[in-house]
Amino acid sequence: MRSKTELRLTPRQRLSRGLKYSTIGPVDVTRGALGIGVDSARSSAAWVGDRYRRSELARQLKAELSAAQETVAAELAAAQEAVAQLPDTLTKGRRTRSRKRTLLIAGVGTVVLAGGAAAFVIVRRSTQPEPSALEPSVEVTPKP
Structure with missing residues (x-):
C-alpha cells in the first residue's frame, strides 16, 4: 500500500x-x-x-x-x-585630631552601650511571666 x-x-x-x-x-x-x-x-x-x-x-x-x-x-x-x-x-x-574629641567619642559610645544594656534588661524582664499567686492545681510531689 x-x-x-x-x-x-x-x-x-x-x-x-x-x-x-x-x-x-x-x-x-x-x-x-x-x-x-x-x-x-x-x-x-x-x-x-x-x-x-x-x-x-x-x-x-x-x-x-x-x-x-x-x-x-x-x-x-x-x-x-x-x-x-x-x-x-x-x-x-x-x-x-584632638585628644578631647577622642574622649568625647569614647564617652558617647559608653553611654550608648550602657543605655542599650539597660533597655535589654528591662525588655527581658517584661517578657518573663510572673509567678501565679494561686496554689498549683496539680500536686507538685507525686505519691508513690
Whole structure:
C-alpha cells in the first residue's frame, strides 16, 4: 500500500536513484547534480559570511580591549599615586585630631552601650511571666 504523501528526496538520494534507474535516470541525475551544486554553493556562502562576521567582531573586540587596557592603566597609575601619598595623608590626619574629641567619642559610645544594656534588661524582664499567686492545681510531689 502506498501513502498519499510522497517523500521529498535529497539531492544525494535523487542522484543515486537516477544512476540506479535507467528510464528516469537522466532527469534525476541532472536534478541531483544541480541540487548538490546549489547546496554546496549555499554552504560556501554561509561559511564566507560567518568568517566575515567573525573578523569584524574580532576587530571590534580588539578596539574595545585596547580602550579597556588604557583605562585600567590610568586607574592603576592613580591607585599607585594614592598609595605613595598614603603615609603623608595618615600623618596629617593624626596631627589634626584632638585628644578631647577622642574622649568625647569614647564617652558617647559608653553611654550608648550602657543605655542599650539597660533597655535589654528591662525588655527581658517584661517578657518573663510572673509567678501565679494561686496554689498549683496539680500536686507538685507525686505519691508513690
